[in-house]
Amino acid sequence: MKLKITAFWLVILAALFIFLQEYSRFHFFFIEQSQLFQFTGDYICGKLAMPGGFALTLSEFLVQFFRYPYAGAGITAALLLLTGMGMRGIVRRIVPDTDFFLLYLIPVILLMFLHFDFNYLAFGTIAFNLMLLAFYLCLRISNDKWRMIVEIVATPLLYGLAGAVACLFALSVLIYEFLNKTPKFYWSSLSVLLGLLCGVCSVYFALLGEYRFAFLPDAYYHTALEPKTVIYYSWISFPLILILAFLLRKRKKAAGKKIWIAGGVLQLALLCVLCWWGIPEYGDKKSAKVKELDYYARTEQWDKILDANKGTLTNYLNMCYLNLALAQKGELADRMFSFDQRGPQGLMVGWNKTEQISSLLSDIAFAMGNSAMAQEMAFEAYATAIGEGNPRMLKRLVQTNLIYGEYPVAEKYLNILGNTIYYKKWADDHRKFLYNDTAVEQDSVLGSMRKSLPKENYLSEINYMEKDLCMVAEANPEKKAAIEYLGALYLLAKNMDGFKNMLETYYGTDVLPSLPKSFQEAVITLSEAEPDYWKRFDISPSVMQRFAEYKKQVLANRNNKNALPGLMRRAYGDTYWFYFMFK
Structure with missing residues (x-):
């Protein structure tokens, strides 16, 4: 028995x-x-x-x-x-x-x-x-x-x-x-x-x-x-x-x-x-995908995020993780339209004061180089956690305070992490940055973020993202994610005036020495009838040739409006031209 x-x-x-x-x-x-x-x-x-x-x-x-x-x-x-x-x-x-x-x-x-x-x-x-x-x-x-x-x-x-x-x-x-x-x-x-x-x-x-x-x-x-x-x-x-x-x-x-x-x-x-x-x-099957992507983002498995977001996308959170992964790989402005994009909310969803969204926005802001927003969102996530705090966001608070040189605050957070079983090693490893500007500036992550701090005192706000990105890009031209996120923001919103102004301000400078693929395609969209304008931005022959083929296909099938999007998606679904025209 x-x-x-x-x-x-x-x-x-x-x-x-x-x-x-x-x-x-x-x-x-x-x-x-x-x-x-x-x-x-x-x-x-x-x-x-x-x-x-x-x-x-x-x-x-x-x-x-x-x-x-x-x-x-x-x-x-x-x-x-x-x-x-x-x-x-x-x-x-x-x-x-x-x-x-x-x-x-x-x-x-x-x-x-x-x-x-x-x-x-x-x-x-x-x-x-x-x-x-x-x-x-x-x-x-x-x-x-x-x-x-x-x-x-x-x-x-x-x-x-x-x-x-x-x-x-x-x-x-x-x-x-x-x-x-x-x-x-x-x-x-x-x-x-x-x-x-x-x-x-x-x-x-x-x-x-x-x-x-x-x-x-x-x-x-x-x-x-x-x-x-x-x-x-x-x-x-x-x-x-x-x-x-x-x-x-x-x-x-x-x-x-x-x-x-x-x-x-x-x-x-x-x-x-x-x-x-x-x-x-x-x-709660609806949130399963987001939890999976959150885990991959936390463990920096960017390729797995890309693999998980192939095909049709309808969830803006999934798109945010997708574009975050592309930015972390340095491929946002080159590959973003190879995936299903559905507007600027796919870059950064609206803040709803919850732990989950605050954590995601902190990750995105940190990838952009925006330490102020990354810190603000990390604090909100930490404060709204169901328990005694979010260790991942506590690590972010340590990082941002080290970046700002607020060493006593960073030390306080490190002491909390040092009281845990798993995060103690991370805390011990980061104590070497306390009260040590040289160590911070030499670190590949913290040094780059400190270099990206605006030259003037400015309080970052989530509703003024364009200004934030411009200031980060100008402060640290090596932080390409900032200018790529700014350009992506304009393109997904189909704000061609904003995109044109960005190009004419930064192209040829250290901020934007050359144009990535989607930016080149957008230049042609800006000035379809002005090939001389394309030369100003050194549009590659392959992009110009592909546009000529795209335009030819559109004209050939313009009378078949219902089938046209499907026909064009198969051959040109990875271009900004398709997004601009059909989405």
């Missing part, structure tokens, strides 16, 4: 791990970036002092390992497995001979749905498991009087360790004692009263901000957001399963192998139906 049970849970663990790894592998990398854990006594003590502090500290400790391949899926699968095993232990204490494994696995599936949401904290699953453990230990006490005493005492203790889930525990023990027909079961209502008192005191003494965090699973979600209703399902399911277990205890034991097999098949079918409905509903 023990061998069968072990095999059952090993199969569940393997199924959870394989599914989570295949379905959400980049999701776990994404989560790790929002929950910075510092391995210091002060940090841990500060967390433990909060309601639910133990579960929160444990969750943050585990999440820091999500940056390693397979760790996120493995740890999450293990947490969900513990949920299932805890549920089995409780149900078996009520009805020892049941074969209804569906009762064990429903909360597992419901909690798994929650883990698809990057605003949900593993804190919630750990807290739920601690509640199951406390409940199971109480059920092992056969003496009714002592069991109720332990339940009453356990409620505030559980509140301190796991937070609001103690209220679910208190309500559930009252339901259990009532259904169990325990003499003087009403004494269990003291557990409920203590749970309510703990919640009220937590809000009154400002340990928690709102009553929903004191009594509901909202406590295990991003505090600035309203969670979806799925967050309540696992909590609702637990007392319902207790009630169903007591109903099963009254039934006569089913006889016959056929009935046992039919029951197993039916339960398995119900689980499949639940997954079939819930995974598309809560799986």
Whole structure:
């Protein structure tokens, strides 16, 4: 029997791990970036002092390992497995001979749905498991009087360790004692009263901000957001399963192998139906591509970003990552129209004050050479992270403060990173730049960025990107990304006057000594009937020849307006002429 049970849970663990790894592998990398854990006594003590502090500290400790391949899926699968095993232990204490494994696995599936949401904290699953453990230990006490005493005492203790889930525990023990027909079961209502008192005191003494965090699973979600209703399902399911277990205890034991097999098949079918409905509903598949691109950008795998963005694109975030990768490879102005472009938002999306967008904008600004905007967006991302900060953006804050020579601020951020397990080495490596202008200026990244700082005091603003790019390009002509982003901005917006002014200002200077491919194509678009104007910008013969062929094709098929875009895309879809005319 023990061998069968072990095999059952090993199969569940393997199924959870394989599914989570295949379905959400980049999701776990994404989560790790929002929950910075510092391995210091002060940090841990500060967390433990909060309601639910133990579960929160444990969750943050585990999440820091999500940056390693397979760790996120493995740890999450293990947490969900513990949920299932805890549920089995409780149900078996009520009805020892049941074969209804569906009762064990429903909360597992419901909690798994929650883990698809990057605003949900593993804190919630750990807290739920601690509640199951406390409940199971109480059920092992056969003496009714002592069991109720332990339940009453356990409620505030559980509140301190796991937070609001103690209220679910208190309500559930009252339901259990009532259904169990325990003499003087009403004494269990003291557990409920203590749970309510703990919640009220937590809000009154400002340990928690709102009553929903004191009594509901909202406590295990991003505090600035309203969670979806799925967050309540696992909590609702637990007392319902207790009630169903007591109903099963009254039934006569089913006889016959056929009935046992039919029951197993039916339960398995119900689980499949639940997954079939819930995974598309809560799986957050829409953000999977963005999470993948975010991981590649963080690890500087630019070619993988390009490979992932071939074909039709409809998401501006994907386009931003694509153009960022091209800029980092020095190919933005040469290859941008080899990919599906859909306007200037594909270079830089509008800022919505979220961590994800702020991080992306910081990356783009840093690639441009705009330290001021990169720092501003990094700070916004760091401040809006679901946990204690975004380590990637903390690294950006270190870099920008080193660039500006703000060494005490950079040192403060390095000290935070130095308290972590994974980012400590990076922090130690960057301490050599503190109070050392020479080391900063000689570094390939920091030195180039410092050289790109505007010569005059100027506060960068996201709505004045053209001015920012001009100032960076003039300050450091070697930073080609700045002038290429400026030209790309004009071309994608079809702002030919702006593009012409940029050309006539910078062409032939150190900022723009020669024109990349898309800029040459745009010059022809500017002055189609003035070949002499092309000579001024040294347009290559191959570009002029290709335009002649393009124009010939357009004229030959001008009467077939519906088919013309498709015909031209096949041969000239990688040119600015096609973009200008058909997009």
